[in-house]
Amino acid sequence: MSPHDEPAHPVDRGAIAASLNGCRDDLHTLLAAATPARLRGPSNGTKWTNEQLLFHMVFGFLIVRRLLPLVRVVSTLPTWVGRSFAWLLDAGRVPFHWVNYAGSCGGALVFNHARMGRLCDHTIDQLVTGLEQEPEERLGRGMPFPTSWDPYFEPHMTLAAVYAYPTLHYAHHRKQLTLGS
Numbered sequence: 001m002s003p004h005d006e007p008a009h010p011v012d013r014g015a016i017a018a019s020l021n022g023c024r025d026d027l028h029t030l031l032a033a034a035t036p037a038r039l040r041g042p043s044n045g046t047k048w049t050n051e052q053l054l055f056h057m058v059f060g061f062l063i064v065r066r067l068l069p070l071v072r073v074v075s076t077l078p079t080w081v082g083r084s085f086a087w088l089l090d091a092g093r094v095p096f097h098w099v100n101y102a103g104s105c106g107g108a109l110v111f112n113h114a115r116m117g118r119l120c121d122h123t124i125d126q127l128v129t130g131l132e133q134e135p136e137e138r139l140g141r142g143m144p145f146p147t148s149w150d151p152y153f154e155p156h157m158t159l160a161a162v163y164a165y166p167t168l169h170y171a172h173h174r175k176q177l178t179l180g181s
Contacts, residue, residue, distance in 0.1 A: 011139045011160040017128045019167040020061075024124045026170075030054065030179060031117050038179045039113055045176050048104060051113055053173055056104035058116050060169035061123045064162060068130065071159050075141035082143040086155075089146035096149055131163050139163075 031054070039051040046053055074082045089096070111119050142158035152168040154161065 010136060013131050016131060016160070016164050016167075019164065020124050020127055020131075023057075023061075023167050023170045024120055026174070027054070027058065027120050028117055030177070031113050034113060034179050041178055043176045044178050046173075047101065049108070050177050050179055052104050052108040053177060054113065055108035055111055055116055056100075057170050057173045058111070058120045058123070059104060059107060060166040060173075061120060061127065064166050065123060065126060067162050068159065071141070071143050071157070071162055072138065074143040075138075075159070086144035086146050090148045093146065093148040127163065127166075134159065134163075 034050070039049065039054075041050055042048075043050050043053040048056060074085060108116075139160040140158055142156055142161065144155060145153040145157045147153050147155055150169065152165055152172065157165070
């Protein structure tokens with residue numbers, strides 16, 4: 001499928017919205033049950049504390065809000081533009097990973113456990129509203145992505161796949177939390 005083709009079948013907006021809302025509900029459950037000591041504790045397999053990792057999980061939703069306009073624009077350009085842009089981003093993966101790490105450390109200071117739930121609510125509300133309003137033909141348009149940035153970035157992602165991405169990111173990191181039962 002080229003970046004400018006429409007999908008063979010309609011996008012299941014309800015399933016994507018349900019997944020987004022499921023992450024929101026899960027985050028609120030985690031935040032309500034987390035003790036201050038557990039939030040300060042280390043996560044499993046990352047250098048972040050549990051609170052920093054929770055912010056990073058919310059940050060995945062924030063990033064998608066910024067990616068959507070980019071995908072809308074790049075999907076209308078010649079294919080070589082998107083490939084070149086993805087190549088350039090892949091080439092900058094080392095500074096990206098450092099900024100990604102440090103940004104989540106700093107972000108958790110501002111949007112700590114007491115504030116990140118509201119941030120997540122606001123962001124997911126905007127994503128679901130945008131998904132509901134997105135024209136069907138645009139959901140099938142996409143662009144190349146920098147696959148070295150995230151294990152859930154595919155070489156080519158449609159707008160629909162970008163809307164669905166943060167739930168994959170959330171689920172991946174959810175397994176790394178050590179907040180207890």
